[in-house]
Amino acid sequence: MTAPLQPLTDDGFEAMSGIRHGFFTRQGGISEGIYGSLNTGLGSRDNVPRVKANRARILSFLGGDAFLTVYQHHSATCIRTRTAWQSNAAPRADAIVTRTPGLVLCAQAADCGPILFVDNEAGVIGAAHAGWKGAMTGIIEATLDAMEAEGASRSNIQAVHGPAISGEAYEVGPEYIARFIKDDPANERYFVPSKQAGHFLFDLPGYTMDRLTRAGVTARSLDRCTYSEPDLFFSYRRSTHLGERDYGRLASAIMLTHKRPTEGFA
Secondary structure: OOOOOOOEOOHHHHOOOOEEEEEOOOOOOOOOHHHOOOOOOOOOOOOHHHHHHHHHHHHHHHOOOEEEOOEOOOOOOEEEOOOOOOHHHOOEOOEEEEOOOOEEEEEEEOOOEEEEEEEOOOOEEEEEEEOHHHHHHOHHHHHHHHHHHOOOOHHHOEEEEOOEOOOOOOEEOHHHHHHHHHHOHHHHHHEEEOOOOOOEEEOHHHHHHHHHHHOOOEEEEOOOEOOOOOOOOOOHHHHHHHOOOOOOOEEEEEEEOOOOHHHOOO
């Protein structure tokens, strides 16, 4: 029997009427082996019907009409949509924004930072995939700009950072710190020397959270490390260290319900 879905949630989002969300773990799906069990990545080498069945489980759990992901490529591109698309026609981007109820917006990750956004007054939501490159080049700011274009107000937007690789587990080479210091010398504070000469531990979640705060939104983090909790999370880096041939993708999803607060939602 397949285990029930038990996504992690944010208390602030849970208290809001008119939205449903979840930072889904790897538990509760039907994929097997290294993809066990709730792998939602069509870009993985998992069995496609199983991946689609896992996505359908999340869609049913949230009560949505369509499950939307984009072709993530570590960019600062956010798209706005009011309609669904087929999974085989996903646009190239790293964030999605909508004001259409029933559309489940999903950011996929396996160490990078998934971020869910809400302006519940305006009825605008977003989901972003923030790896180091996307975070540095502006995926957060692009998502906020797109939300404002849909009627959101920056001061009303709340953002929650989901499970991602922690600074204690994310070792990088000298080229990373060089890129970040070139972008802003103050970024040096997110790096500490590791045990390997010339290498550093990089606090990607801390960097991302600070960018959210500087952008003027209320930001919270689940503070969960994908690398160090193998029973709950997929991790690209952990899979690489174990010599596995591939890895699963986690889904972080958000949806506006069909009954908004102004329509008597209770």
